Amino acid sequence: MSYTCPVCGFQKLTEPPRSLTGGGSSEICPSCGYQHGVDDDDKGRSHAAARDEWKRGGMKWQSKSAPPKNWKPAEQLAAVLPRDGAKVIALTGCTRGCGRALAEFFTAQGQVVIGCGRSEKHIAELRSKFGPPHDFTALDVADDEAVHRWAERITVTHGAPDLLINNAAVIAPNAPLWKVPVAEISATLNVNIAGTVNTIRHFVPAMAGRGGVIVNFSSGWGRGTSPDVAIYCATKWAVEGLTQALAQELPHGLAAVALNPGIIDTEMLRSCFGSGAVNHPKPDEWAERAGPFLLALTAKDNGRSLDVPGA
Template sequence: MGKLILITGVSKGLGYAMTEGFIKQGHTVIGCARSKEAIEKIKNSFSAPNDFTTVDVADEQQVEKWAVEVLSKYEPPDILINNAAIINHPAPLWEIPSEEFSKLIDINIKGVVNIIRHFVPAMVQKQQGIIVKFSSEWGRSTSAEVAPYCASKWAIEGLTQSLAQELPVGMAAIPLNPGIIHTDMLTISLGESAASYTPVSQWTLKAVPFILKLKPKDNGIPLTIPG
C-alpha cells in the first residue's frame, strides 16, 4: 500500500529527487518549495493525487495555512521529511553578513520547527508516522567557512533527538545524514570539486528505499544513508 509522504524543499536537489523516486514507487507526495515557478513545473510533471504548493517554510503563517489545507484533504503523513535548507557562501564567520546568517537560521531551524508545529500534532493524535529531519556531515563534524550551516545542522541533531523523547509509542523522529551528494548546495561550498561526489540520481536509488524502511524502533537514532 502506498504511503503519504510530505517533503519540504521539493524544487531541486535532494527534494526533487526524492519526490520523483517516491512517486515512481507508487507513493503519494505532498510537497512545497519557495519558488512559484518551480512548483508549477513540478505540478506539470507529477499529477494528482500528488499535491504541490508554494510555501516558504520560514514564514509560519504560510506553513499554518498550508497545513490546514493539507490536513483537510488528506490523512496525516506517514512520513514527514524536513528537507528544505540553504547553505551560506563560504567565509569566516565574522565576515558573514547578519542578514545571510539570519536567513539561514530562519529556514534551516525555524522552518523545521514551523513544519513540526503545524503537522506533527495530527500525527501524534493518530500515534503514527515517521518524522525525518535532514542533518548533514556538518551536523556531526565541522569545517572552516561554513559555521552558520554547521550550527544549523548541529541544532537539528539536538532538536530531533529531544523531539524523539516527546513522541508517543508508534512514532519516530530521526536525524538523517543524507551523505555528501553533488548538489547545487555542495557546489556553493566546495566549488568544482563537488562534482567528484555521489550524483543525486545514484543517491536516490539508496535513499528512497532506506527512508521507506524507517520504523518506530529508529526513534531518536542518528542515521546515515548508506554511501
C-alpha cells in the same frame, strides 16, 4: 528475495538491479520493459530519464526478443501509480537537489508526495508533471503562518503524512563567521532551524493519532565541523539536538530521526565545495539509496542519528 525496479517501482525483479550491486543482472523489468545492466551501460541515460519515458507511456521493450504476451505497459503503469497502501510523504525543499530527486523516486514508487519549495516556477513544473494525488505548493518553510495553512489543508485533503521529511535548507557563501552578512545568518537560522520546527509543530498534532516518522535532514557538518561554514554547522548541530529532544517528547507510535544524507552533487554542494562537487553522486543516483531507506523507517527508529547507506 525480490528487488525493486529503480525505474518503475515494480517490486518483483528476481535479480538485484546493477545500480545496487555494481554488476550482474541484465533482467528486463516485466512491468516497464527497462533492461537493467544493459540499458544502464550502453545507453548512458539515467534511471530518472528512463522513468520519465515510462511515465509518458513511451518506454519500448528494451530487447530484440519479443515482449511477453502479457506485457501491457499502460495497464501496468495505471496499476503502479498510485496504488493502495501508498504512503503520504510531506517533503520540504522538493524543487531542486536531493528533495527533487526524492520526489521523482517516491512518485515512481507509487507513493503520494506532498511537496513544497519557494520557487513558483519549479512548483508549477512539478504540478504539471505529477498531478493528483500528488500536491505541490510554493511556500517558504520559515513562514510559520504559511506552513500552518499548508499543514491544515493537507491534513484535510490527504490525512496526516506517514513520513514528514524536513529536507529544505540553505547555506551561506563560504566565509569566516564574522564576515557573513547578517541577512545570510538570519536566513540560514530561519530556514534550517525554524523551518524544521514549523513543519513539526503543524504536522505532529495530526500525526500523533496515527503514527509516522519525522526525518530531519542533518549533515556531516551536524556531527563535525569545518571552517567557513560555521553558521550552517550550527544549524545542523541544532537539528541533531532538536531531534534527540523531540524523540523524547513524541507520543507512542511516532518517531523522529536525524539523517545525514551523505555528499551529493547539488547546488548547495557546489556553493561550498566548488568544482569538486562533480566528484560526488548525482541526486537521482543518491535517491535510489535514500528513498528505500526512508520508506523502511519505523517508530522503532525513534531518536536515532542515521546516515543514508553508502554516505
